């Protein structure tokens with residue numbers, strides 16, 4: 148019974164909520180604040196042809212590769228996917244580049260969200276500049292208590308279904324594995340405040356969790372856009388990333 152409740156409660160952050168017009172005066176993600184693309188030049192939006200929204204985000208790891216979540220990419224076909232880089236506005240500005248290939252980790256489980264990582268190879272290279280830059284992959288798990296920044300254009304809370312115009316960011320402490328939800332594997336790391344409302348939310352999936360300019364996590368899943376949230380553990384999955392992407 149607990150098992151069922153657990154899976155009903157902890158859901159991926161990509162669950163497509165109906166698209167709504169952005170609020171004009173949005174100041175939080177779930178407890179976050181506006182960010183500029185110069186602060187987070189490695190974030191991109193993922194767009195699927197014919198979709199009115201960007202369901203997921205990703206991080207630039209080289210001019211030709213972005214990393215995102217398996218639960219985002221397993222539903223997508225490369226022929227229908229593009230990324231938008233170099234903008235902090237939702238679905239506006241920057242540059243749009245098409246995907247050439249999508250790779251989902253072969254061990255990904257859509258039940259437990261284990262190995263929730265994937266890659267998009269771009270059809271043409273990004274031009275690096277102040278608004279477009281790659282982020283370094285973590286080689287080891289960050290220390291418990293390290294301040295990590297999660298960012299994205301996801302909903303501002305779990306109920307309003309309001310998508311922000313402006314990129315949002317929030318700083319969260321990395322927490323011990325013991326504070327992760329019950330289904331924990333070494334491919335996961337967790338961050339957040341147990342009783343806090345600061346968290347990624349629906350639409351933030353696949354985006355970065357960064358400690359300074361190092362990518363330590365990829366937004367995976369959580370509960371009600373509050374409390375402890377779960378990320379793919381980049382340090383653990385780094386060797387798979389490097390086996391696919393020449394970066």
Ligand SMILES: *[C@@H]1O[C@H](CO)[C@@H](O)[C@H](O)[C@H]1NC(C)=O
Nearest residue numbers: 170171172173174181312313
């Ligand atoms: C955040 O950005 C939105 C959209 O650009 C803007 O309307 C709002 O005033 C900004 N909020 C703050 C606190 O700067």
Ligand SMILES: *[C@@H]1O[C@H](CO)[C@@H](O)[C@H](O)[C@H]1NC(C)=O
Nearest residue numbers: 195196197198224226227228
């Ligand atoms: C997705 O790509 C396929 C193959 O290129 C194409 O036939 C289809 O129309 C595309 N779907 C959308 C919604 O654009």
Ligand SMILES: *[C@@H]1O[C@H](CO)[C@@H](O)[C@H](O)[C@H]1NC(C)=O
Nearest residue numbers: 154218221255256257258259
């Ligand atoms: C998981 O993937 C399988 C195989 O693609 C699919 O049949 C199933 O509906 C998926 N389950 C969930 C919870 O998405």
Ligand SMILES: *[C@@H]1O[C@H](CO)[C@@H](O)[C@H](O)[C@H]1NC(C)=O
Nearest residue numbers: 339340341342343344345374
């Ligand atoms: C959150 O929980 C901690 C520890 O139980 C407590 O000290 C803190 O006051 C709580 N914060 C809020 C906002 O409830």
